[in-house]
Amino acid sequence: MSNVRLVPMGDTCLSVMLDDRIDPAINARCVWIAARLEQEPRAGIRDVVPTFNAVAVHFDPATISRRDLDADLRRLAADAPPSTGAAGDLIQIPVEYGGRVGPDLTAVAEFAGCSERDVVRLHTAAEYRVYMLGFLPGFAYMGSVDERIAMPRLDVPRMRVAVGSVGIAGRQTGVYPCDTPGGWRIIGRTEVSLFDPARTMPFLLKAGDRVTFVPA
Amino acid sequence: MAALSIVRPGMFTTVQDLGRWGFQSRGVPVCGAMDHYSHRLANRLVGNSDQAATLELTLTGPQIRFENQTSFAVTGAVFALTLDASVVDMNRMIEAPAGSILRFGERQLGARSYIAIQGGVDVPMVLGSRSTHVLTRMGGLDGRALRAGDTIHTLTGVRGEGREVMTSPPSPLPPLPSSLTPTRIPDGGARLRVIPGDQRLFHQLASRRFSISSHSDRMGYRLEGSNVGDVPAAELISSAVVTGAIQVTPAGQAILLMADHATTGGYPIGAAVIAADVPRAGQLAPGDWIEFEACSLERADVALREQEAVFGGR
Numbered sequence: 001m002s003n004v005r006l007v008p009m010g011d012t013c014l015s016v017m018l019d020d021r022i023d024p025a026i027n028a029r030c031v032w033i034a035a036r037l038e039q040e041p042r043a044g045i046r047d048v049v050p051t052f053n054a055v056a057v058h059f060d061p062a063t064i065s066r067r068d069l070d071a072d073l074r075r076l077a078a079d080a081p082p083s084t085g086a087a088g089d090l091i092q093i094p095v096e097y098g099g100r101v102g103p104d105l106t107a108v109a110e111f112a113g114c115s116e117r118d119v120v121r122l123h124t125a126a127e128y129r130v131y132m133l134g135f136l137p138g139f140a141y142m143g144s145v146d147e148r149i150a151m152p153r154l155d156v157p158r159m160r161v162a163v164g165s166v167g168i169a170g171r172q173t174g175v176y177p178c179d180t181p182g183g184w185r186i187i188g189r190t191e192v193s194l195f196d197p198a199r200t201m202p203f204l205l206k207a208g209d210r211v212t213f214v215p216a
Numbered sequence: 217m218a219a220l221s222i223v224r225p226g227m228f229t230t231v232q233d234l235g236r237w238g239f240q241s242r243g244v245p246v247c248g249a250m251d252h253y254s255h256r257l258a259n260r261l262v263g264n265s266d267q268a269a270t271l272e273l274t275l276t277g278p279q280i281r282f283e284n285q286t287s288f289a290v291t292g293a294v295f296a297l298t299l300d301a302s303v304v305d306m307n308r309m310i311e312a313p314a315g316s317i318l319r320f321g322e323r324q325l326g327a328r329s330y331i332a333i334q335g336g337v338d339v340p341m342v343l344g345s346r347s348t349h350v351l352t353r354m355g356g357l358d359g360r361a362l363r364a365g366d367t368i369h370t371l372t373g374v375r376g377e378g379r380e381v382m383t384s385p386p387s388p389l390p391p392l393p394s395s396l397t398p399t400r401i402p403d404g405g406a407r408l409r410v411i412p413g414d415q416r417l418f419h420q421l422a423s424r425r426f427s428i429s430s431h432s433d434r435m436g437y438r439l440e441g442s443n444v445g446d447v448p449a450a451e452l453i454s455s456a457v458v459t460g461a462i463q464v465t466p467a468g469q470a471i472l473l474m475a476d477h478a479t480t481g482g483y484p485i486g487a488a489v490i491a492a493d494v495p496r497a498g499q500l501a502p503g504d505w506i507e508f509e510a511c512s513l514e515r516a517d518v519a520l521r522e523q524e525a526v527f528g529g530r
Contacts, residue, residue: 010411010488011516013458047240049456051480056456061517062524133243134480137352178352197342197354203242
């Protein structure tokens with residue numbers, strides 16, 4: 001079993017921190033811990049946020065003592081199976097690559113020293129893991145992008161990236177859930193909405209899901 | 217049901233409640249009142265539940281016409297208030313006759329005031345909250361700040377939690393606990409208690425006075441002054457952050473995260489303001505000074521319990 005540290009952030013958040021690296025097995029344990037906390041809610045816990053290698057538990061210290069919470073989280077972390085087995089949902093996202101909606105596809109092809117078609121082939125060949133959501137409602141950090149097309153983000157972010165834009169930032173890929181400034185290399189766009197609060201299921205993705213991109 | 221007409225919106229006035237909790241795992245920021253103490257006090261003064269939505273104004277006040285007889289209270293940043301020709305007090309319930317107009321004069325202290333209307337502001341719940349998040353146009357009135365000409369409705373005859381229609385004249389409100397006093401509104405600056413994070417960064421944050429930059433909003437305050445040096449070079453793996461966290465960018469820019477902050481971040485955290493002091497942080501305006509002092513978790517718990525006791529405990 002790997003190291004588990006409990007680290008307070010301020011007085012209303014306690015983070016369960018696993019090994020300091022990005023790894024599907026470590027992330028799966030984080031997702032497992034977060035899922036357990038959602039299935040068996042504790043009074044005083046306000047929010048549970050699994051990330052790459054940690055689970056942040058936002059709590060109200062006036063309702064739950066930090067000592068009880070600390071012990072509870074340590075138990076859960078110890079219970080988390082080394083390989084959780086449970087694979088998340090598999091979601092397919094159709095993407096229109098290149099042209100006006102993928103202004104950085106050419107640059108990524110140059111970076112990789114291959115054709116634009118090869119970039120699309122490499123981006124659609126992999127099954128990506130949703131490691132975490134953050135930045136904006138519904139925005140998923142997914143990995144890992146093939147090293148050949150893992151172009152670093154722009155030095156100067158764009159003032160506006162359109163909703164649905166599909167981007168690459170190093171070995172991560174993601175889809176912008178709304179119009180926003182952003183620095184990822186935009187290679188295409190999808191019509192699929194990642195976040196719509198009016199839907200019964202407002203969010204398309206959750207941590208632990210698997211995603212493939214297909215040419216639209 | 218009462219209606220309010222926004223004659224002038226003020227600089228930045230939004231609908232807020234205690235926040236949109238439970239969706240940070242999906243990247244949804246919590247939002248909610250920046251000074252949730254004053255928000256709760258305003259609600260208590262008019263007999264609303266703490267969760268009822270209020271109007272949060274920023275630096276300048278709106279001008280509001282009450283279309284029906286309405287009870288309201290204003291808390292938080294200190295302004296001279298008039299209702300038609302009469303001077304009215306902050307921090308108490310006021311009866312506004314139909315057609316009367318509430319005006320805000322010069323701001324005297326603090327940054328944000330809260331206007332609670334009896335019944336609470338009636339806008340649709342989005343993911344369990346009425347709080348406005350302007351960046352994603354979520355919640356509040358069409359996901360935006362108020363404009364001149366807007367009409368705000370209130371929930372019907374609510375006392376406490378109920379949504380029932382008021383059929384008889386309201387009974388007198390129960391007396392408020394005498395302990396329930398307004399937040400101490402900062403006068404030009406505040407020294408806030410923090411739980412230290414990264415030790416090297418914390419010592420730098422605690423040893424100097426910053427000022428709140430004009431590039432500050434509900435997402436966060438940029439802290440001006442000498443830049444923080446010695447920022448750890450290694451890029452961190454993104455993880456969750458909290459309201460009150462003070463992150464430091466590689467360039468040494470310290471940023472105090474506030475209600476609308478993104479749910480996760482990749483910068484090192486030098487310290488985080490304790491929950492009991494976050495409401496005072498919410499009352500800081502651009503140009504105000506800010507200092508930090510270390511606090512233990514035990515003392516933070518005591519401070520929060522004392523603040524909760526003011527509202528009758530939990």
